[in-house]
Amino acid sequence: MSDEDNKLLVDLLTKFTLIEAKFMGAKALNGGFDKLAEDVASIAIDVRSIKKAMYEPDSGLYTRIRDLEKAQHIDEEHHESIMPIIAAYPELLIWRNRVDDDAVTLSALKDRVKELTDWKANANKVVWALIMLTIASWGKTFIEMV
Numbered sequence: 001m002s003d004e005d006n007k008l009l010v011d012l013l014t015k016f017t018l019i020e021a022k023f024m025g026a027k028a029l030n031g032g033f034d035k036l037a038e039d040v041a042s043i044a045i046d047v048r049s050i051k052k053a054m055y056e057p058d059s060g061l062y063t064r065i066r067d068l069e070k071a072q073h074i075d076e077e078h079h080e081s082i083m084p085i086i087a088a089y090p091e092l093l094i095w096r097n098r099v100d101d102d103a104v105t106l107s108a109l110k111d112r113v114k115e116l117t118d119w120k121a122n123a124n125k126v127v128w129a130l131i132m133l134t135i136a137s138w139g140k141t142f143i144e145m146v
Helices: 004-027 030-053 061-088 091-146
Strands: none
Touching: 030 061
16 A cells, blocks of 8 residues: 555544544434433423413413403493493592592501501400519519518
């Protein structure tokens, strides 16, 4: 063999060595497909749960949207039927605003009553603790006197 043939063989060997190194270092050939299959399986599970959340007949996203659209349609019909009455009797609008304000006030008062009830329960615990300490002090004093 000539030098040129030897050089060609060395070049080929070098290139085959590089190709072999790339194959050995390739993630796809060294367990990469297994990880990809696991990822696809977990994605499939996620997609199933998303589909269930969207298409569930009782509580799915589409059901909720349909119910909201029905409620909005009913509200629009109600609004359309009320508007002529409000136009004819504007004092009803003032009355309605007062009722809305009263409802807000009532809600705030209910919250305040709940806060006061909670405070009273805690205050009663403190009072009972003070009463028990007082009785214990009197008891100790009475025992020391005897």
